[in-house]
Ligand SMILES: Nc1nc2c(ncn2[C@@H]2O[C@H](COP(=O)(O)OP(=O)(O)O)[C@@H](O)[C@H]2O)c(=O)[nH]1
């Protein structure tokens with residue numbers, strides 16, 4: 001059971017339209033009219049998957065299993081290859097999936113740190129998350145620990161207002177850790193349920209950025225030993241392969257408990273969700289399918305694959 005009632009299948013389908021055209025429609029065209037699926041057809045499907053941001057390794061897993069099914073089946077005409085690929089795609093997502101929200105009621109405050117490079121959608125996603133938690137009846141505060149960028153506070157404040165939640169901020173240039181510290185202190189004192197901490201995506205250099213994240217975590221743990229409950233890495237789905245590289249970099253320096261993949265609307269690179277899932281073995285928690293406050297959806301492997309394959 002998800003904590004949020006935020007899955008809108010129609011919107012999910014619409015959001016995945018470009019990926020569907022690139023991925024699923026190509027597969028369907030490849031197999032259509034073929035009475036028997038032979039190895040050459042599977043080779044074609046393999047190529048479609050590889051070039052759809054699913055990546056080589058993940059494609060090999062999927063196609064490997066499909067080939068086996070094909071080999072085991074005496075009557076090849078009975079094989080629905082599209083269904084086989086669909087099933088394997090679901091498996092890839094499910095094997096790295098854990099459901100959301102189970103722990104939120106066990107910790108108070110429940111602390112979520114949101115990280116990722118500049119422009120991936122951290123602040124927007126925090127606004128959407130705050131909205132969802134608020135709708136679920138929880139008392140939410142957001143902490144503006146991106147003190148590096150001039151407009152960062154204002155932008156988070158706009159989102160906090162939209163979501164109807166509180167914000168804690170200091171002037172630009174403040175120590176991000178001190179903002180995180182004070183936000184959590186305030187949350188404890190004033191009985192907040194959820195703390196969402198926004199962070200900078202770019203500092204003077206990469207080492208500085210990673211050091212700063214480490215420091216925020218240490219400082220949080222000083223206020224509350226279990227903090228943060230989650231460290232969510234936001235990745236921009238439109239960047240395809242690059243999102244995979246970013247995740248690999250972040251996980252080297254900090255424990256990432258979950259992923260949020262944004263901007264799946266308007267990109268044909270949604271296949272990257274499969275690659276990210278299978279390569280990183282970190283669960284995808286949420287996906288962004290638009291710019292408005294209702295455009296964050298809890299990630300559900302089966303629904304995601306169904307939405308991708310549903311053409312009508
Ligand atoms: N289309 C679309 N745009 C998004 C989504 N999430 C974020 N954005 C846009 O991405 C841009 C950068 O977002 P922002 O939250 O400022 O990124 P940050 O630098 O990581 O905090 C903004 O223009 C957002 O509207 C999404 O799911 N879909």
Ligand SMILES: [Mg+2]
Pocket residue numbers: 122123124146152198
């Ligand atoms: Mg931001």
